[in-house]
Amino acid sequence: MGSGMTVEQRWEQFYRHGPNTLLGIGLLMAVLSADLVGMSEADRYATAALVAAACALQLWWGRSRSGAPARGAAARSYYALRTLIAFALCWNNPFFSIYAISGYFDVGDLLPKRFVRAGLLCTAVTMAGSQSGSGMPPASPTHWVAFGALFVLHFSLALLFGNISARETERTERQTETITELELANTRLEQALAENAILHAQLLIQAREAGVADERRRLAAEIHDTLAQGLTGIIAQLQAVTSTADPAVAREHLDRAAGLARHSLGEARRSVHNLVPVALEHDxxxxxxxxxxxxxxxxxxxxxxxxxxxxxxxxxxxxxxxxxxxxxxxxxxxxxxxxxxxxxxxxxxxxxxxxxxxxxxxxxxxxxxxxxxxxxxxxxxxxxxxxxxxxxxxxxxxxxxxxxxxxxxxxxxxxxx
CATH class of the missing domain: 3.30.565.10 (Histidine kinase-like ATPase, C-terminal domain)
Structure with missing residues (x-):
């Protein structure tokens, strides 16, 4: 397994290949200890048949597990059959407990939560029987006492580690839910930012249009207050010129008209550049x-x-x-x-x-x-x-x-x- 793999990936590799590896080790130890444990010819043939069944079961599950639903019927059937085969193998040779121990590791992934303790109980029975000293079934009261003590130990440890695993699973699920919620929140945030960008662009357009309209109103008001009033005054002065025969009075009105024209022209220029009125420039x-x-x-x-x-x-x-x-x-x-x-x-x-x-x-x-x-x-x-x-x-x-x-x-x- 590569060093760059995550913990979840490592466990996935173990669930896939671990039972096969443990079965191979158990078979090797059983062959080496066949005479030591007193396996008969019938036991040897039965063991060979059980090992072949275990290999077929592992082959089937290796092909089916990727498409099978978690804790579904196929997963429950695989765990039950593997536990029964492991129990039978341990009956013939206790060294097959090496294979039976795999029932502790993946029980939470294969069985529904309500069946987990039952699966641990079956595996604990197999492990205690194989380690009590006389195989299965125990041969004497002493071996039964050893079996009982080992069973309590195995089952207690299995429950302890099962609870730890369950809490870890819950924590992982909560983390997964939190990550999912954060991803949804990020998605909503990105959508909100995109909508805000659109609104910002629209506001810029509206602000630009409002600025143009305000500038038009300002210029219109400035023209009214400068050019229009100036032209009105010029017209009034010119009308006064036409209604008098006195050259001096006419000259006075013409001078006023010229002054109004110059003043209006200056104010118009200042209005275009949005400058203060000329009257306030130095006063x-x-x-x-x-x-x-x-x-x-x-x-x-x-x-x-x-x-x-x-x-x-x-x-x-x-x-x-x-x-x-x-x-x-x-x-x-x-x-x-x-x-x-x-x-x-x-x-x-x-x-x-x-x-x-x-x-x-x-x-x-x-x-x-x-x-x-x-x-x-x-x-x-x-x-x-x-x-x-x-x-x-x-x-x-x-x-x-x-x-x-x-x-x-x-x-x-x-x-x-």
Missing amino acids: TLPGALKKTVGAWAERTGVRADFTVTGTVEPLHDEVGATLLRIAEEALANAARHAGAARTGVTLSYMGDEITLDVRDDGCGFDPAAPHPHSGTGGFGLGGMRARAGRIAGTVEVESEPGMGTAVSARVPLVRRI
Whole structure:
């Protein structure tokens, strides 16, 4: 047997070839001791016939065992016949106990669990009879006592080693079950990993599509807040040029239109690259809002007041850009729709929050009406809410027809690092 074989493989080799080997050794010892044990001519012929039967039995079992079910009828028949032949051989010559001892080793593999002790008992009887000193049956009371003592010893040892073997078998079966469960768990894990990989790929696709959609919405809102408002202002200035005969006034409106065009072009370029508004590039949010409110008042002719409350703190660029764009949109709505005579803008630093309030005394509107002040692009109040929502903020609108409008944006105060 090769050194690389496992314990199970070694036992398998013994079960296959061990009985044949033990039978050969027993036969050799019986031939050498025939005169010593007093075998008669009839005993010799009977022994030869039994050995031939044992060889035929081993040949049959060697061919049948691979296809026979474990502990099935064929296995039980083989064990019973081999035990009977071994008993008869030991009756003729006690040295055949060498062959009979094989009944101890494979009883658990050949017999059902309920018949194992019976098989051990039969083998113990054979072994004790062959070792009691006079063969079978015992010739004297002394030999019967020796037989009884040897039988108790053999049977006790057989039960002891049988229990050890049974526990080892149970442990092996538990290990086999554990390995099977682990293999099933590994299979399920591999399936789960494969499913997770598919889900991950789908999530990547969805995230990419969501990113594309979000970027489109951002660009659309930026275009609305820069180009659309700028073009509206340019059109208003050009219309003012056509309605006046004073060259100086016309020149003033043309200069404003050119300035709006340059400003809008710069903001459009910055929007494409997702940069902060130019007004915040070299100024704080209060400074940028003050300039924005002042420029709006000068352009529209509407009085506009700007107020800052609380302690001014440096803000994250995204927070500042969001509030500035919301203020620009709210002022643009007031200019286009409110017909207001006065507007007020208040920026309030409130601990962990910052609020922006834009109020006017214009005509007001019904906030429940669909898309109020949305213009043609649909990025009015909805756009302001979307901007605030991207940084976990909110926008609330209070208005009634004839009672003016108040837009309040509330966002987390995220400080610049």
